[in-house]
Amino acid sequence: MHDPAANPADPLASYERLLWDLDGTLCRLGVDWPGLKVELRQRLGAPPAARSLAEVLEVARERGRWDEALAWIAVQEVKALDEDPQLLPGSVALLKRHRARSAIVTNNTEPAVQRFFASSGVEPVPFVSRDRAGVSKPDRRYLDLLREHWSGHRTLLIGDTETDAALAAAGGVDFLHVNELRG
Ligand SMILES: [Mg+2]
Numbered sequence: 001m002h003d004p005a006a007n008p009a010d011p012l013a014s015y016e017r018l019l020w021d022l023d024g025t026l027c028r029l030g031v032d033w034p035g036l037k038v039e040l041r042q043r044l045g046a047p048p049a050a051r052s053l054a055e056v057l058e059v060a061r062e063r064g065r066w067d068e069a070l071a072w073i074a075v076q077e078v079k080a081l082d083e084d085p086q087l088l089p090g091s092v093a094l095l096k097r098h099r100a101r102s103a104i105v106t107n108n109t110e111p112a113v114q115r116f117f118a119s120s121g122v123e124p125v126p127f128v129s130r131d132r133a134g135v136s137k138p139d140r141r142y143l144d145l146l147r148e149h150w151s152g153h154r155t156l157l158i159g160d161t162e163t164d165a166a167l168a169a170a171g172g173v174d175f176l177h178v179n180e181l182r183g
Helices: 033-044 053-062 066-083 089-097 110-120 162-171
Strands: 017-020 102-105 155-159 174-177
Touching: 017 089, 033 053, 033 066, 053 066, 066 110, 155 162, 162 174
Parallel strands: 017 102, 017 155, 155 174
Antiparallel strands: none
16 A cells, blocks of 8 residues: 555655644634733633643633633634635645545634534544543644544644644654645
């Protein structure tokens, strides 16, 4: 099955399973993430020491407000997608082409993923979102939730951040930066 020479221009050709990040890889969510983080921190009364969104969400978890925080983030993400989904056409075309062996692993929420499917015309594929996972990437549990789709297969994770690379490393799968993709 592994035959790179069959399509040397396609870096995905030799992989049996593809795991895609969402924001920055398949689309660009027009969310003001720094502003969102500040507002969420204020809503929760979280200390400034909570620097990353993942850290702010851990404060939400400690205070029993995880679901509430994720629901609020979902509203912001869906609003941004409704205003302008900013689809990345090269990546979306590859996801459509390789749909049968693809899944999405994203720190965005389930409503955002569903809205991405609707906006892009991509038939839904298996996915894990932060609200489904109950943790944030690069926690390896993300991949455990998709184990049936990648375990034992030659797998590539495609993303745009160090978090994606860290998740790939944690799960023992290969990583490709989205900028290296060729449609
Ligand atoms: Mg991303």
